[in-house]
Amino acid sequence: MKGVAQVVTHRAIRGYNPGMTEASPKIGIVSLGCPKALVDSERILSKLRAEGYELSGEYDGADLVVVNTCGFLDTAKAESLEAIGEAMQENGRVIVTGCLGVEEDRIRESHPGVLAVTGPHQYEAVVGAVHEALPPPHDPFQDLVPPEGIKLTPRHYAYLKISEGCNNRCSFCIIPHIRGDLRSRAANDVMYEAERLANAGVRELLVISQDTSAYGVDLKYAESDWRGRNVKARMTELAEALGDLGVWVRLHYVYPYPHVDELLPLMAERRILPYLDIPFQHGSPNVLKAMRRPANQEKVLERITRWRRDVPDLALRSTFIVGFPGETEADFEELLGWLEEAQLDRVGCFKYEPVEGAPANDIADPVPEDVKDERWHRFMEWQRRISEARMAAKVGRTIEVIIDEVDGEGAMGRSHWDAPEIDGSVFLNGDTDLSPGDIVEARVEHADDYDLWAIRTTSD
Ligand code: SF4
Numbered sequence: 021m022k023g024v025a026q027v028v029t030h031r032a033i034r035g036y037n038p039g040m041t042e043a044s045p046k047i048g049i050v051s052l053g054c055p056k057a058l059v060d061s062e063r064i065l066s067k068l069r070a071e072g073y074e075l076s077g078e079y080d081g082a083d084l085v086v087v088n089t090c091g092f093l094d095t096a097k098a099e100s101l102e103a104i105g106e107a108m109q110e111n112g113r114v115i116v117t118g119c120l121g122v123e124e125d126r127i128r129e130s131h132p133g134v135l136a137v138t139g140p141h142q143y144e145a146v147v148g149a150v151h152e153a154l155p156p157p158h159d160p161f162q163d164l165v166p167p168e169g170i171k172l173t174p175r176h177y178a179y180l181k182i183s184e185g186c187n188n189r190c191s192f193c194i195i196p197h198i199r200g201d202l203r204s205r206a207a208n209d210v211m212y213e214a215e216r217l218a219n220a221g222v223r224e225l226l227v228i229s230q231d232t233s234a235y236g237v238d239l240k241y242a243e244s245d246w247r248g249r250n251v252k253a254r255m256t257e258l259a260e261a262l263g264d265l266g267v268w269v270r271l272h273y274v275y276p277y278p279h280v281d282e283l284l285p286l287m288a289e290r291r292i293l294p295y296l297d298i299p300f301q302h303g304s305p306n307v308l309k310a311m312r313r314p315a316n317q318e319k320v321l322e323r324i325t326r327w328r329r330d331v332p333d334l335a336l337r338s339t340f341i342v343g344f345p346g347e348t349e350a351d352f353e354e355l356l357g358w359l360e361e362a363q364l365d366r367v368g369c370f371k372y373e374p375v376e377g378a379p380a381n382d383i384a385d386p387v388p389e390d391v392k393d394e395r396w397h398r399f400m401e402w403q404r405r406i407s408e409a410r411m412a413a414k415v416g417r418t419i420e421v422i423i424d425e426v427d428g429e430g431a432m433g434r435s436h437w438d439a440p441e442i443d444g445s446v447f448l449n450g451d452t453d454l455s456p457g458d459i460v461e462a463r464v465e466h467a468d469d470y471d472l473w474a475i476r477t478t479s480d
Pocket of ligand 1: 186187188189190193194195196230231314
């Protein structure tokens with residue numbers, strides 16, 4: 021997973037309303053938390069829509085609101101409780117699901133009027149609770165659900181969740197407690213979903229899980245049939261098959277186990293994007309040991325050098341935690357030195373925040389808040405300088421850009437270095453005739469610390 025500080029996105033209530041009628045029951049959904057939670061919301065909506073429910077984008081147009089919560093950090097829990105409160109106030113008929121659902125007592129204490137509380141991945145239970153509170157119509161409009169299901173992302177990219185849960189036990193994290201051990205989807209199940217998405221116009225697939233490199237371990241890497249081809253439930257083989265769909269494939273939450281090296285030839289051949297999101301979390305062996313991070317002994321800096329030699333355009337993104345209990349000034353400086361050597365392309369940094377129930381809370385020597393703050397600012401400035409130099413080196417190059425948005429002034433998109441929402445952007449000023457999902461070539465004219473400005477050299 022992404023790290024200790026999952027981004028909590030307080031998303032607006034969502035709607036998808038083709039073929040609405042006055043008679044059908046209407047559901048609203050508020051989806052909080054990480055992309056993995058967003059995929060859960062999409063599944064819930066797809067199931068309900070297939071049963072004939074309609075979706076409302078307004079609180080007061082909905083007969084009932086489902087709030088999919090995040091329960092990873094205390095701040096995320098507080099935001100989830102606030103979102104439940106807002107839905108109660110604006111609508112009054114609320115079903116709660118998602119990670120915070122494991123703390124039913126806490127939810128009911130704050131909001132005694134909620135209709136039902138279910139936990140993460142309990143799709144049947146959420147749908148059952150909806151049936152009970154708001155019975156489904158007798159004549160479901162199955163044909164109104166697109167074959168790829170209902171997506172909350174823009175049409176041209178989609179998250180593809182390949183497994184649930186996690187076998188690791190990082191000391192700052194309670195995800196395995198909330199979501200259980202690793203449970204991978206069969207390779208053909210993932211491939212059929214990916215194919216449906218590609219056929220529906222998705223041009224970029226973002227592969228997500230808690231630990232993408234561990235995909236298939238629980239299935240003993242079983243093969244399954246996808247269109248007459250046996251695909252192994254293993255990261256390399258899955259990436260290879262996804263690469264044959266003709267869309268951008270971007271891998272997130274990859275831990276640097278030795279077999280990650282097998283991906284590099286696929287990236288060199290551009291069958292998948294040369295992009296690796298590896299949540300390193302720290303550069304000091306002492307801190308990594310205290311964090312109990314997987315694959316922290318794998319000589320990462322040497323491997324990064326080798327990866328870049330084989331795939332010079334490799335984009336490396338990562339997240340880090342500063343102020344972990346017991347982190348000394350020497351550990352922190354080791355982290356800065358590690359960053360200098362690693363020269364990562366995209367980096368997020370979070371101040372350590374204790375999570376209720378996590379073993380890290382018992383580690384001695386918590387770092388005072390003012391020291392955490394000071395280290396976070398130093399870290400951000402350090403990485404800004406690295407990023408500025410790496411972005412400047414791109415000026416003059418011709419790159420591929422996938423378009424995300426177009427308005428009266430031009431287009432905004434991303435290069436292979438940029439995942440949506442978390443990385444940088446490429447601006448094509450004046451290019452108003454493009455559409456989201458177009459992939460064009462452009463020459464980089466200007467760079468700042470994190471973004472690029474380019475001039476198009478081809479059409480889609
Ligand atoms: S325990 Fe699993 S989900 Fe939690 S941080 Fe570690 S790898 Fe990620």
